[in-house]
Amino acid sequence: MVKAYVHDNDASVDFREDHDTGKPVSLERLEKIGLIYRKFDTQQDVDSFALERNYKNRDIVNITVDSFPDEETMMSKLNVFYAEHLHEDEEIRYCLDGEGFFDVRDPFNEEWIRCRVQKGDLLVLPAGVYHRFTLTSDNFIKALRLFKEEPKWLAYNRPEADKNRYRQEYLAQVGL
Ligand SMILES: CSCCC(=O)/C(O)=C/O
Numbered sequence: 001m002v003k004a005y006v007h008d009n010d011a012s013v014d015f016r017e018d019h020d021t022g023k024p025v026s027l028e029r030l031e032k033i034g035l036i037y038r039k040f041d042t043q044q045d046v047d048s049f050a051l052e053r054n055y056k057n058r059d060i061v062n063i064t065v066d067s068f069p070d071e072e073t074m075m076s077k078l079n080v081f082y083a084e085h086l087h088e089d090e091e092i093r094y095c096l097d098g099e100g101f102f103d104v105r106d107p108f109n110e111e112w113i114r115c116r117v118q119k120g121d122l123l124v125l126p127a128g129v130y131h132r133f134t135l136t137s138d139n140f141i142k143a144l145r146l147f148k149e150e151p152k153w154l155a156y157n158r159p160e161a162d163k164n165r166y167r168q169e170y171l172a173q174v175g176l
């Protein structure tokens, strides 16, 4: 079961730390904002789930200190992932090893909901949801990224993306 909780918004502490307010977030609340969570132990289960949802492409990312030539390059990549953004396609992320934090902005009250994904955790992020990603203090994740269309990573940052068509559609879908 994924651990999800309200983020404490403490910008004075490294974003890879837990930032746990102690306020848990239920799967029902995640579903209300359009997220789907599944725990899958086998690749076959992931493949069937992806096929049901018409996913065509995938890649594997390994993000760790060794993936970068130096600390500065790593931090600049992490800062890109940590900027609040949306994508125009629904996307699946499945944790193969290590762990990471997906923070998802609750559109009803603007709280950040932090999901700690670990081996076997799968998240579906709907198109248009504002979110960000970071490694944890372990500095390692191996993740399968599944794409409905081409395997490209195009991020649209807030606030410019507020007027994006997919943002508007997302808000309508969740009832706002
Ligand atoms: C662990 S997957 C890499 C991050 C990513 O794909 C994403 O969409 C971050 O927002």
Ligand SMILES: [Fe+2]
Pocket (backbone or CB within 6 Å): 085, 086, 087, 131, 132, 133, 155
């Ligand atoms: Fe993203």
